[in-house]
Amino acid sequence: MVKLVFVDMDGTFLDSEKAISPENASALDAAASLGVMFVPCTGRNLAGLPAELLHHPSVRYAVCANGAVVADVATGRTLREVTIEKDLVLDLYRRLRDRPITFDLFADGTVYTQRERYPLIDRLELSDATKEFVRGVRTVYDGSLEDQLARIGDVCRLNVFYWRDEDRDAVCELVDSEPALRRASSLPCNIEITDRSAHKGAGLRWLCDHLGVSAGECIAFGDGDNDRTMLEAAGDGVAMGNATPEVKAVADHLTSSCDESGVGRYLAPVFAAIAGQAASGPR
Structure with a gap:
C-alpha cells in the first residue's frame, strides 16, 4: 500500500x-x-x-x-x-565571478543573492509568476561573497541563473570537473549545484x-x-x-x-x- x-x-x-x-x-x-x-x-x-x-x-x-x-x-x-565546503564554494565563485550570472547561496533556510547580481533576474526568459517567486524568496546582501560566507552558516546548495549559452557551458564544465559536486536543473536558465551525494x-x-x-x-x-x-x-x-x-x-x-x-x-x-x-x- x-x-x-x-x-x-x-x-x-x-x-x-x-x-x-x-x-x-x-x-x-x-x-x-x-x-x-x-x-x-x-x-x-x-x-x-x-x-x-x-x-x-x-x-x-x-x-x-x-x-x-x-x-x-x-x-x-x-x-x-548535506553541505558544500565553503572553500569549494569560494573557489567556484572566484573562477566564475566575471560572468553575468547569479551565484545564489542556500544557507540558514535562506537564499542569499548579491545585490549587484540581483538585477540579472529581470533578464531571464521566465514567466512573470516564476520571476515574482524567484525575487520573493531571495534575501539581497551588500558587499562581497567572501564576507557573506563568513557571516552565514553552512551552504547546502548553489544556484546559478544565466542568460548566455557560453556561461551555462562554463559553469557546467567547472562543476563537472569537481568530483565532490553534482548539478541539475529545474528551469531552462538555471544550474543547481549540490554535494555529489545530495x-x-x-x-x-x-x-x-x-x-x-x-x-x-x-x-x-x-x-x-x-x-x-x-x-x-x-x-x-x-x-x-x-x-x-x-x-x-x-x-x-x-x-x-x-x-x-x-x-x-x-x-x-x-x-x-x-x-x-x-x-x-x-x-
Missing part, C-alpha cells in the same frame, strides 16, 4: 501560476484521511513552500534544496543536511529509512531534470505531461500536465482503492 507521496513543486504539484489546483488540494485531504503522507520534494527551501502545504495535516516532512535537506515541517527542525532520490531514500518505510511503498511525481533520481528511487515514478523527455524516459507511468492537475488525477483512483480496502476490512 502507498504510504508516502513525494511531489516536486514547480511544474508538478503547482500549476504555471504557482497555485495549488482544487483537484490537487482534494488529493491532500484524501491523503490525510487515509494516513498517507505527502512529502514536498523540491529545490526550494522550507520557507519557500506554499503555506497551504506547510499547514496541511498530510504534510509532516519535506525534502528541500534538491535533497540536501530533510526537514520536520511542524518544528522546522533539520533532520539531515539529490532528490537520496533524500527520498533517507526519509524512507528514517520512517521505516520501503521505497516501494512510495509514489513520486516530477517534471524536470532534478526529479529524475527521485522517480528512479520510488516504487512508482510518475512523470507529468509537461515533463522533459529525459524524465518521461525514466518514469514508470505518465500523468496529465501540472495545469491539468496531473498529481490529483493520478492519485484519485489510487486513494479510492486504498479507501475501498480499508472499508472492506481484513478477510
Whole structure:
C-alpha cells in the first residue's frame, strides 16, 4: 500500500501560476484521511513552500534544496543536511565571478543573492509568476561573497541563473570537473549545484529509512531534470505531461500536465482503492 507521496513543486504539484489546483488540494485531504503522507520534494527551501502545504495535516516532512535537506515541517527542525565546503564554494565563485550570472547561496533556510547580481533576474526568459517567486524568496546582501560566507552558516546548495549559452557551458564544465559536486536543473536558465551525494532520490531514500518505510511503498511525481533520481528511487515514478523527455524516459507511468492537475488525477483512483480496502476490512 502507498504510504508516502513525494511531489516536486514547480511544474508538478503547482500549476504555471504557482497555485495549488482544487483537484490537487482534494488529493491532500484524501491523503490525510487515509494516513498517507505527502512529502514536498523540491529545490526550494522550507520557507519557500506554499503555506497551504506547510499547514496541511498530510504534510509532516519535506525534502528541500534538491535533497540536501530533510526537514520536520511542524518544528522546522533539520533532520539531515548535506553541505558544500565553503572553500569549494569560494573557489567556484572566484573562477566564475566575471560572468553575468547569479551565484545564489542556500544557507540558514535562506537564499542569499548579491545585490549587484540581483538585477540579472529581470533578464531571464521566465514567466512573470516564476520571476515574482524567484525575487520573493531571495534575501539581497551588500558587499562581497567572501564576507557573506563568513557571516552565514553552512551552504547546502548553489544556484546559478544565466542568460548566455557560453556561461551555462562554463559553469557546467567547472562543476563537472569537481568530483565532490553534482548539478541539475529545474528551469531552462538555471544550474543547481549540490554535494555529489545530495539529490532528490537520496533524500527520498533517507526519509524512507528514517520512517521505516520501503521505497516501494512510495509514489513520486516530477517534471524536470532534478526529479529524475527521485522517480528512479520510488516504487512508482510518475512523470507529468509537461515533463522533459529525459524524465518521461525514466518514469514508470505518465500523468496529465501540472495545469491539468496531473498529481490529483493520478492519485484519485489510487486513494479510492486504498479507501475501498480499508472499508472492506481484513478477510
